[in-house]
Amino acid sequence: GGKWTYDGPDGEHHWSRNFPYCGGAFQSPINFQPELLRFDPNLLPIQLQDYNLSTKEQLTLSNNGHSVLLSLPSRMHLTGLPHRYSAAQLHFHWGSSNTPVGSEHTVDGKQFGAEMHLVHFNSAKYPNISTALDKSDGLAVLGVFIEVGEYNPAFDRFLKYVNGIKYNGQKVQVAGFNVRELLPARLDEYYRYDGSLTTPPCFPSVLWTVFRNPVSISLRQYLALASALFSSHAQEAAPMPLLGNYRKTQLMDNRVVLVSFQQ
Numbered sequence: 104g105g106k107w108t109y110d111g112p113d114g115e116h117h118w119s120r121n122f123p124y125c126g127g128a129f130q131s132p133i134n135f136q137p138e139l140l141r142f143d144p145n146l147l148p149i150q151l152q153d154y155n156l157s158t159k160e161q162l163t164l165s166n167n168g169h170s171v172l173l174s175l176p177s178r179m180h181l182t183g184l185p186h187r188y189s190a191a192q193l194h195f196h197w198g199s200s201n202t203p204v205g206s207e208h209t210v211d212g213k214q215f216g217a218e219m220h221l222v223h224f225n226s227a228k229y230p231n232i233s234t235a236l237d238k239s240d241g242l243a244v245l246g247v248f249i250e251v252g253e254y255n256p257a258f259d260r261f262l263k264y265v266n267g268i269k270y271n272g273q274k275v276q277v278a279g280f281n282v283r284e285l286l287p288a289r290l291d292e293y294y295r296y297d298g299s300l301t302t303p304p305c306f307p308s309v310l311w312t313v314f315r316n317p318v319s320i321s322l323r324q325y326l327a328l329a330s331a332l333f334s335s336h337a338q339e340a341a342p343m344p345l346l347g348n349y350r351k352t353q354l355m356d357n358r359v360v361l362v363s364f365q366q
């Protein structure tokens with residue numbers, strides 16, 4: 104599909120011209136408004152299978168001009184959801200160096216420093232993510248709020264390589280690690296709703312699970328994301344910093360947000 108950006112003439116208000124679903128219903132992200140939350144006792148703790156990758160495993164860290172992505176082997180998967188969902192990649196959304204707020208989902212209007220997404224596809228029903236992408240039961244994304252605060256050694260497993268992927272199209276190999284360490288302690292406390300990809304093509308195909316509790320990274324780690332990366336290619340004359348790569352919150356369209364926690 105066509106090129107798209109987060110601001111300017113190809114920014115989010117124009118996405119629906121080339122990507123019709125972006126102007127449709129059940130879009131993400133959303134604001135978690137306390138009065139619209141409903142406790143659901145049937146929401147099970149999320150179970151991570153094979154998340155502890157061997158250091159012999161090689162993962163690809165890449166800059167695709169929209170975010171920084173880490174490829175994940177499909178052997179990694181989730182249970183505790185309506186289907187088995189296999190991992191595909193994780194990526195981030197962040198703000199800028201002088202405005203360290205860039206999460207996509209918000210809680211009662213509060214935006215966090217950044218947000219990590221682990222994209223999975225319904226491997227019980229579809230052979231790969233490409234076939235699952237536009238199916239209503241195709242994807243499950245885990246969202247993790249990130250706060251700027253204490254240093255987080257788990258994030259340095261890959262953040263220390265971002266200088267090798269400063270420009271769009273660049274990739275480096277990083278050693279496998281325990282991806283569980285990137286997630287908050289409580290996998291039983293989360294927001295759950297039906298939504299979409301937050302970037303074009305915006306397919307309404309995502310079962311969202313956003314964990315209640317944020318993780319923290321240091322300001323220096325945050326700046327590795329928010330000041331080291333460019334959306335432009337290396338050889339382009341005018342380098343374009345990759346900043347503010349988050350979509351604004353979308354209409355609820357009569358959706359209810361379920362929560363697995365009570366107080």
Ligand SMILES: NS(=O)(=O)c1c(F)c(F)c(S(=O)(=O)CCO)c(N[C@H]2CCCc3ccccc32)c1F
Nearest residue numbers: 167169170191192220222232244299300301302303
């Ligand atoms: N917030 S979000 O909705 O989770 C989300 C992003 F924000 C995001 F930027 C990406 S992207 O970097 O791939 C650039 C956009 O195509 C994705 N990719 C997904 C969907 C698109 C195709 C694809 C193919 C293989 C693996 C993952 C994906 C994404 F799902």
Ligand SMILES: [Zn+2]
Nearest residue numbers: 194196220301
């Ligand atoms: Zn995302």
